[in-house]
Amino acid sequence: MRHSNGPREGEFITMKSYKHDGSLHRTWRDTMVLKTSENSLIGCNDHTLVTEADGRRWITREPALVYFHKHYWFNIVTMIRENGVSYYCNLASPAILDKEALKYIDYDLDVKVFPNGEKKLLDVDEYEEHGKQWSYSLEIDKILKYNVRVLVDWIEHEKGPFSKEYVEIWYNRYLELSRRQ
Numbered sequence: 495m496r497h498s499n500g501p502r503e504g505e506f507i508t509m510k511s512y513k514h515d516g517s518l519h520r521t522w523r524d525t526m527v528l529k530t531s532e533n534s535l536i537g538c539n540d541h542t543l544v545t546e547a548d549g550r551r552w553i554t555r556e557p558a559l560v561y562f563h564k565h566y567w568f569n570i571v572t573m574i575r576e577n578g579v580s581y582y583c584n585l586a587s588p589a590i591l592d593k594e595a596l597k598y599i600d601y602d603l604d605v606k607v608f609p610n611g612e613k614k615l616l617d618v619d620e621y622e623e624h625g626k627q628w629s630y631s632l633e634i635d636k637i638l639k640y641n642v643r644v645l646v647d648w649i650e651h652e653k654g655p656f657s658k659e660y661v662e663i664w665y666n667r668y669l670e671l672s673r674r675q
Contacts, residue, residue, distance in 0.1 A: 501527040504671045508595040514628040521545045534563045538668040561655045562589040567641040570655045578609025
């Protein structure tokens with residue numbers, strides 16, 4: 495996911511999500527890059543300014559690790575809270591990193607995982623509605639539904655971002671890099 499002179503660990507990038515029709519959905523300023531490789535990017539948001547499409551702004555409350563992979567149609571936000579770790583997984587196109595930002599198309603469906611391991615599929619109505627409005631193709635529908643299954647498998651088998659080791663390693667790396675700022 496690295497472009498030729500892409501961000502190095504400890505540097506900050508902007509993240510932008512769009513909708514299927516190309517409209518800007520949400521922008522996160524200052525996501526710290528923890529790792530980039532050919533296929534993935536791991537970062538951390540902490541008290542990050544978020545701007546919504548309608549101009550509303552808010553600041554994230556707790557540290558959150560973000561995981562993007564160029565072969566999967568989802569990204570994973572790991573929220574580190576006092577009461578445990580919870581996850582917010584966006585079904586979305588694989589992200590593209592250019593000089594301006596890390597960008598992806600958000601496809602409405604989300605999977606939330608609570609600290610106790612309970613899973614919830616969210617925004618199914620929004621997905622159906624936008625699918626009609628913007629004519630999501632049958633192919634996109636198939637890809638997204640397949641990726642929901644991959645995601646659930648990762649959650650159930652504590653793969654990648656869903657493992658305790660991942661959370662410890664990358665959150666500690668974030669703390670280490672922030673002390674150097």
